[in-house]
Amino acid sequence: MSHLLARLDFHASAGGTPWHRASALTKLALAVALVGAAVAAPGLALLLALHAVAWTLALTSGLPARVLAGAAGYPLLFTGLFVVTLWDGTAGTPLRLVLRPLTASLAAVWLVGTTPYPDVFAPLSRVLPRSTGDGLFLTYRALFTLLGRAERLWRALRLRGGLAGPARRRLALAGESLGTLVVHGFERSERLYATMQLRGHSGRICGCRHWTEVSPADAWVAGAGLVLIAAAVVLWRWP
C-alpha cells in the first residue's frame, strides 16, 4: 500500500491531464455525486452506467495501470466476504455488491490521483472541526517521511532474522520495531510543534486557495457531471 500512496501522491502533482487542471471543488462535487449515486442506485443498469463513468474517469486520469489495479483490487478482497455471505444464487446481488465499492474507490482514486493533497484537504477542512482539519494536513505530511523509515526498518528486521521463527516472537519483534516509529513520531511532533510556534500558527492550517479556482478544464468535469445526471434520470427506474 505504501507504494500506491506514494505513486498517487506523485501523479497528483506531476500529471498534466485536463482533470489535473480542473479545480478541486468541482472534482470533489463530481466524486461525491458519483459515490452517492452508486450507493443509492436501485437497479443494475444505472450501476453499470455509473461504473463505466468511473472507469472512464480513472483511465483518462493518466494514472499507471498498476496503480489503478491496486486501488480497484483492494475493495474486491473485502467485498468477497460479503459476496460469499450474501450469495443467493443470482447474478444481481454479487454484481451490486462488487460494482458499488469498485465505483466508489475508482472515483476516490481519480480525485486523489489528479488533485494535490492540499487542494483535496482544504475544502474538507472547512467542514471539519478545526483541530481535525489541521490533523488531516499534518498526518498526511508526516506520512511519507515515516513510510521511508518504516520500509528501511522492515528490511533491516527481515535481514536480521526478525521476521523468522514462531509467530509470537515475530509479532512481538514487529511491535518493538513499531515502537521505534512511535518514539520517532513523538520526537517529530515536538519538532513540528516548534515549527508551528516559529511560523506563528494562528489556529488553522489554511491549505492553498487553488481549490476554488475554476479553469476551462472544469468544462470536462461539468461534462462528466451532465453524463452522470443524464444516466441517473434515464436509468433510475430500470431494473
Place this chain on the structure above:
Amino acid sequence: MSHLHVPDGVLPAWLWIAGLALAMLLLSWRSGAADPASPRTRRAIATKGALGAVVLVAMTLPLGPLDIHVTLAGLVGILLGARAAFEVGFIVSAILALMGHGGLTVVGLNALVFGVAAGSAGPLYALLAPRTGAAAAMMWATAIGQALAGVGWLALALAGIESHAGHEAGRHAGRLAGIGLPLWAAGIAVEALVAFGVGRFLARVHPGLLPDGAARAASGPTPSTRGAETAAGTPVR
C-alpha cells in the same frame, strides 16, 4: 478488526449517515472550548498528526495472509486518551478512504469502531499497568479493546446483511460468522502481540511516553525488560 472493511453499498443508508453524523458530533464536541492558538492545542495537534501517520504506516506493513495488518488503535488510545484517539481514527479512516482503502461512506462508522477499541484500551491499561507491567497491560488492554471493536464490526456487518437478505438474514449471518470469527480472533491475537512488543519497547526505552504511573509499571514483572537499561542509561528495575 478496528479497521472496518465493510465496502460502500453494503450498509443501509440510514446507518452510515447516522454513523457519520455521530462521528461529526463527537469531533465537534468541546472542540470549540480549546483556544486554537494556545501552545497546548498546538502541541496536541502536532502529536495527533504524528501518531496518525504512525497508524497509517503500521497499516501498510503486512503481517500475514489476507492483508492482515495492525491498527494500533489500543496504543493510540493509551497514549493519547479516548477523545484524541477518536480524532486520529477519523483522520486515518478519511485518508484511507480517499486512497480507495475502506469505504468512503463508512468513514464515520470506521472512526467510531476505531474509537471503541482506543477508548476502551486507555482505562483498561490504567487499571492493569500497576499489576502486570506496561507491556502485558498494553497487550491485554489492546486485546479487550479489539474484541469490543469486533463486536461493533459484527453488529454493523449483520445490519448490512439484514438490509440485503431480509428474512433469510439468519442463514447469511451464519456464513458471515463462519468466515468472520476466525479472522476476528486472528486480528485480536496479532494486534495484542504487536501491542506487547510496542509496550515492552516503550517501557524500556522511553517510559516517559506512557501514561502516568506507567513508568513505575515499566519496572514491573515483564521478564524481558528485567535488568535491561534504557537508552538514557537508567536501569529498569
